[in-house]
Amino acid sequence: MRLQKAALAVCLVLTLLLTGAPPAAGSLARGYNGLAATPPMGWNNYNAYGLDVTAALIEQTADAMVSSGMRDAGYLYVNIDDGWMAATRDADGDLRADPTRFPDGIAAVADYVHARGLKLGIYSDAGLKTCGGFPGSLGHETADAAKFAAWGVDYVKYDNCFAGPGCDQTSCANGTAAPAQDRYAPMRDALLSTGRPIVFSICNWGTENAARWAAGYGNLWRTTGDISPTYASMLSIFQQTVGQGRYAGPYGWNDPDMLQIGNGMTATEDRTEMSLWAMLAAPLIAGNNLADATPATIALFTNRAVIAVDQDPLGVAAxxxxxxxxxxxxxxxxxxxxxxxxxxxxxxxxxxxxxxxxxxxxxxxxxxxxxxxxxxxxxxxxxxxxxxxxxx
Structure with a gap:
């Protein structure tokens, strides 16, 4: 089975090289948009800062990614998580950035990040609201995707809260959630229709057997609930993910959530997480205060030999x-x-x-x-x- 998967991956790479284009939208083959041939690498603010995200933080982190050597080691995406939006859409129904947190808007932040050889990611939700209670994209997929592309966004993390009327952040005891596939497909298609290369990260926490179908919908998909900065959480997420390697490979990756390195585990446990995520062929998305990271933490993130395992082009997980x-x-x-x-x-x-x-x-x-x-x-x-x- 692993040999068959490797052969399929090689065929997909050859198809892209020979035709110059990915398979049609909606294809169940990995690589429908031609992006993420290897697991994405970057940073996300949520683990260290929660909803407290600002333009200044994103720009400061972009500078730190350059000065620390992380950019040159392959960490390219600077991802804004939940909390960037204003509490309501504008008079035209469009998403807008919080004017205090992002006084010059998202496009200005994208320009700052791009000028440093990095790429910008942003967050939205496949439900009525984000997990933090801000406007979700359900029913607004085309307009929101166009807005992201116009701002210069390169990566979209798409969450799974408030998935239908009567649903709260994590459950629908008083309502019925639309199936995840029915909610993720419109944003997939909307992002493709913009013509801008945008990595699509599915964050439905591994529910509804996501790994079994998500390759036709996104470039990476969460396999579990959220990770915490504890050894017990990291171990549980590894154990839940390690058996799902057969569903992933080039252009579509199992995502055991962002790294908690530098957020309170021991140095031994931090090294274990980096090692295991590399063996899982997982995205390497740092989630710490990068500007104040210790040299030891940066050394873990930037070990080129370990990164080479994670980024191996065959893409077969351990x-x-x-x-x-x-x-x-x-x-x-x-x-x-x-x-x-x-x-x-x-x-x-x-x-x-x-x-x-x-x-x-x-x-x-x-x-x-x-x-x-x-x-x-x-x-x-x-x-x-x-x-x-x-x-x-």
């Missing part, structure tokens, strides 16, 4: 070789014939772990050292990440 006693061995095939291997100790005590790999060169991707085998004493909540180059 599978679990074994997980006895909470000791996970994960492997991931890479495009050039190499293999990525992770030893993840999910338990609360250190453990000696090892696995058999093909003969060849073994590199520890966090230290850069080489060894003849894959094995180590792995700390509690820790992960060792290796790249194996098989002998010729």
């Amino acid at each position: 599978t679990v070789v074994s997980a006895a006693g909470g000791l996970y061995v994960l492997t991931r095939p890479l495009a050039n014939g190499d293999v990525a291997v992770a030893l993840f100790n999910s338990t609360d005590t250190a453990a000696t772990m090892s696995t058999t790999v093909p003969a060849g060169t073994v590199t520890d991707l966090w230290t850069g050292t080489t060894a003849g085998s894959v094995g180590a004493s792995v700390p509690a909540h820790g992960t060792m990440l290796y790249r194996v180059i098989p002998s010729a």
Whole structure:
């Protein structure tokens, strides 16, 4: 099955290269818009700031992405989450930015971000309101997509709150939600109709078996509920996502939510999250206060060898070789014939772990050292990440 998926991915890449165009809108094949050949990388304000987002914050973060080296390491999207909008639409029914938080509007922020070699993302909702209670896009998809394109937006995160009359942020006890596919398809088509390349991020928290159908609707789709800055939350989200790799690949990715690195977990747990997200072929969207990030946090984000695993063009996510006693061995095939291997100790005590790999060169991707085998004493909540180059 994994070989079949890899072959399909290669065929899709060849189709795009030869024709210069993605499949028609509505196609169930990954790559309907030709974007996100590898998992998107960037930053989002929500984990660290919630609804407290301003133009100044976005511009300050764009500068930090450049000065820290994150942009040059591949982090390109600066994504505005919920809270950017005015409380109501304007007299013409159009979305508008909050005049206090974004005094010069979204287009000015986009210009600032683009001038630094970065791309701008924005947030909306497939329901009547956003999760923060601002105007949603249900029934306004064409106009909202046109507005996003006119402002210079490159990425849209599309949430799932208030999905129909009587629905609140997370449930519809007093009403009936329209199926997610019926609400996500209009925005997909509206974004395509603008003619602007806009990555479409589906955020319905993995409900309605999203991974099974979302490839025809978006470039990435959430597999779970929201992540918290705790080891328990990160572990649960990894466990829910790791078995869904067969649904994802180039141009369409499982999204286990934004990274919580730098937001309160231990250094060991931060490194584990970066390692596991790379093995999952997950989007790498930082969610911390980037302007004040420590050198150690920046070093985690910008490890080129780990990023190369995440961004591997084959796009095949890791599978679990074994997980006895909470000791996970994960492997991931890479495009050039190499293999990525992770030893993840999910338990609360250190453990000696090892696995058999093909003969060849073994590199520890966090230290850069080489060894003849894959094995180590792995700390509690820790992960060792290796790249194996098989002998010729």
